[in-house]
Amino acid sequence: MIAKNRSIPKEVRIYQAIVSRLPINHPRKAELESRLARKRAGYKGEKELDYHISQIDHSKLTILHDLRIPFNDTHFQIDSLLISNSLIIPIDSKYYAGTLEFYPEFNQMIQYLNGNEKVYPDPVLQTKIQARQLKAFLISHQYSPPPIEPFVAITHSQAIIKNPTQNKEVSQRVFKSPGIFYKINPYLVKYQNEIISDQETKKIVKFLLKKNKPYIPDLKALNLPYDDLQKGVECPACNTFGMERFHSLWGCKRCGHISKDAHIAALKDYFLINGQSINNGQFRDFLGISSIHQSRRMLSRLDLNRSGEKKGRVYTPGKTFPLWD
Numbered sequence: 001m002i003a004k005n006r007s008i009p010k011e012v013r014i015y016q017a018i019v020s021r022l023p024i025n026h027p028r029k030a031e032l033e034s035r036l037a038r039k040r041a042g043y044k045g046e047k048e049l050d051y052h053i054s055q056i057d058h059s060k061l062t063i064l065h066d067l068r069i070p071f072n073d074t075h076f077q078i079d080s081l082l083i084s085n086s087l088i089i090p091i092d093s094k095y096y097a098g099t100l101e102f103y104p105e106f107n108q109m110i111q112y113l114n115g116n117e118k119v120y121p122d123p124v125l126q127t128k129i130q131a132r133q134l135k136a137f138l139i140s141h142q143y144s145p146p147p148i149e150p151f152v153a154i155t156h157s158q159a160i161i162k163n164p165t166q167n168k169e170v171s172q173r174v175f176k177s178p179g180i181f182y183k184i185n186p187y188l189v190k191y192q193n194e195i196i197s198d199q200e201t202k203k204i205v206k207f208l209l210k211k212n213k214p215y216i217p218d219l220k221a222l223n224l225p226y227d228d229l230q231k232g233v234e235c236p237a238c239n240t241f242g243m244e245r246f247h248s249l250w251g252c253k254r255c256g257h258i259s260k261d262a263h264i265a266a267l268k269d270y271f272l273i274n275g276q277s278i279n280n281g282q283f284r285d286f287l288g289i290s291s292i293h294q295s296r297r298m299l300s301r302l303d304l305n306r307s308g309e310k311k312g313r314v315y316t317p318g319k320t321f322p323l324w325d
């Protein structure tokens with residue numbers, strides 16, 4: 001059973017909004033486009049892993065994707081978690097290209113890519129730390145979890161995995177997505193005794209879902225070129241910015257396309273780029289609307305939460321105004 005699916009990373013949505021509004025010749029266009037491409041590729045790798053996980057017989061397993069659990073003033077993240085009555089399997093997925101050499105005795109992994117050499121923390125150690133944190137977290141909340149056996153998935157299909165010191169743990173715990181079944185099956189066979197009841201397993205799953213705290217990117221840390229972003233409503237037909245409002249419709253000067261609701265995408269972009277609140281003045285400025293009454297009417301027709309009165313009123317996305325889909 002899949003108890004929690006993976007959704008598009010929030011950074012992908014944010015970078016999409018930014019890249020589409022950055023002028024073609026902007027000096028940071030290439031950099032931001034490549035950040036977006038990297039995030040998208042990582043997500044694609046995770047979705048592929050999800051597919052291979054879904055192919056395993058999971059009649060006795062509950063699967064949770066993309067968990068982020070607050071723990072000791074910080075968070076630990078688990079890309080995929082498989083839970084049964086006998087065993088818990090956290091999987092950390094790594095989207096690394098090139099040749100990856102594991103050196104667990106020095107807590108490092110070296111990536112060779114396009115003539116460059118780069119060192120990363122040992123992913124096996126990282127996933128073991130996450131497993132330990134998960135165990136401590138569950139115990140601290142009076143749960144008695146079954147054994148936890150962590151794994152590392154290398155989700156880049158072109159990656160070459162090497163284990164020069166023939167470390168046993170690397171060969172047992174690291175796999176490429178399509179090989180998942182053959183890596184975890186020995187553990188599924190080894191741990192067949194039911195340690196906890198169905199009810200206890202369900203309780204743990206429910207508790208993890210309740211404690212999950214999705215990551216919200218810190219927009220300030222992204223250091224975005226706010227002043228250079230194009231404002232206005234984008235034409236859904238030709239992608240030109242600056243549709244004009246007339247008779248409660250949007251018209252494109254370039255291609256003549258008419259739209260009823262092109263402002264919704266623009267407002268979503270605003271929330272993604274600037275944070276999740278807007279006032280009437282900001283709405284008019286960003287969408288290019290001159291009438292305060294018209295903009296108030298438009299805002300009132302959308303599913304937004306309102307707070308404050310008159311000039312101090314701000315709008316935030318409502319439940320059916322999804323930003324992250």
Ligand SMILES: [Zn+2]
Nearest residue numbers: 235238252255
């Ligand atoms: Zn157009």
